[in-house]
Amino acid sequence: MNNGKSQVLAVCGKGGVGKTSIAAMLVRHFIRQPEARVLAIDADPAVGLATSLGIDVTRTVDDIRNDLIRQVTSGATIDKAQMLAMLDYEMFSALEERDNLAFLAIGRPEKEGCYCQVNHILKDVIASVAGNFDYVVIDGEAGIEQVNRRVMETVTHLVLVSDASVKGINVVNTIKQVADTAIEYEAAGLIFNRIRGKEEYNRLSNAAGIDILGWLPEDDQIRTADMEGKSLLDLPDGPVPDALESCVATLGVTHRLGCAS
Numbered sequence: 001m002n003n004g005k006s007q008v009l010a011v012c013g014k015g016g017v018g019k020t021s022i023a024a025m026l027v028r029h030f031i032r033q034p035e036a037r038v039l040a041i042d043a044d045p046a047v048g049l050a051t052s053l054g055i056d057v058t059r060t061v062d063d064i065r066n067d068l069i070r071q072v073t074s075g076a077t078i079d080k081a082q083m084l085a086m087l088d089y090e091m092f093s094a095l096e097e098r099d100n101l102a103f104l105a106i107g108r109p110e111k112e113g114c115y116c117q118v119n120h121i122l123k124d125v126i127a128s129v130a131g132n133f134d135y136v137v138i139d140g141e142a143g144i145e146q147v148n149r150r151v152m153e154t155v156t157h158l159v160l161v162s163d164a165s166v167k168g169i170n171v172v173n174t175i176k177q178v179a180d181t182a183i184e185y186e187a188a189g190l191i192f193n194r195i196r197g198k199e200e201y202n203r204l205s206n207a208a209g210i211d212i213l214g215w216l217p218e219d220d221q222i223r224t225a226d227m228e229g230k231s232l233l234d235l236p237d238g239p240v241p242d243a244l245e246s247c248v249a250t251l252g253v254t255h256r257l258g259c260a261s
């Protein structure tokens with residue numbers, strides 16, 4: 001599904017481990033290359049990434065989907081080509097854009113019931129939107145299911161996040177197993193977050209069972225930004241952004257600017 005050009009990173013892990021903070025800091029890292037076109041996708045219905053990026057959400061993919069389902073169920077005859085054209089247009093108009101950053105919120109999880117054609121087309125449209133960017137950062141819901149259904153097929157890199165807990169590590173192992181059977185990504189790696197020093201990290205890294213990208217310390221600036229609802233894009237340079245940059249390098253996200261269609 002991926003056009004082989006965009007670098008699509010999905011950030012996954014147990015609830016509360018720091019996925020949204022890390023997704024926002026990844027966005028911060030990529031937009032610093034002025035020539036890079038970056039898309040942030042908030043796949044969490046709670047739209048936490050929007051807040052961490054200082055963006056207001058006006059329309060979600062779910063809103064678009066619901067409008068379309070309303071039209072289809074009200075008896076309007078729309079063929080597949082019309083539906084695609086409409087969705088393409090709607091999706092681009094739902095993007096919140098700021099300089100070299102665009103933002104798309106997915107909205108609520110899919111309702112049960114067979115809107116299979118709509119869901120299928122939506123997935124294609126999201127993939128085609130993503131193909132227009134050099135870097136795409138997806139902030140997943142705690143589990144993998146929702147990401148799996150809608151955007152996972154486009155993913156090139158899995159950024160697994162865990163805190164120091166056994167539960168956190170178990171969850172990323174499960175996510176990786178699901179991903180290994182569901183998608184063809186290029187690389188996956190684990191970031192330990194909120195770690196209290198090198199010793200703790202060394203102990204954890206022996207038990208992880210997944211390639212490790214690095215670790216981020218417990219950091220007051222991240223905590224305070226969240227408490228005050230401030231954007232992590234404004235995080236000053238320092239040890240945490242540096243550590244994240246080194247994680248990105250270890251993951252092997254390659255610089256292919258200007259290649260996106």
Ligand SMILES: Nc1ncnc2c1ncn2[C@@H]1O[C@H](COP(=O)(O)OP(=O)(O)OP(=O)(O)O)[C@@H](O)[C@H]1O
Nearest residue numbers: 015016017018019020021194217218219222223226
């Ligand atoms: N390295 C860090 N240092 C200090 N606080 C952190 C760090 N990383 C995340 N936090 C804080 O931990 C809390 C949870 O982080 P975040 O919202 O990023 O997690 P999440 O995995 O996205 O959670 P959810 O599963 O609820 O979406 C937030 O208050 C955030 O500010």
Ligand SMILES: [Mg+2]
Nearest residue numbers: 019020044048
């Ligand atoms: Mg979150």
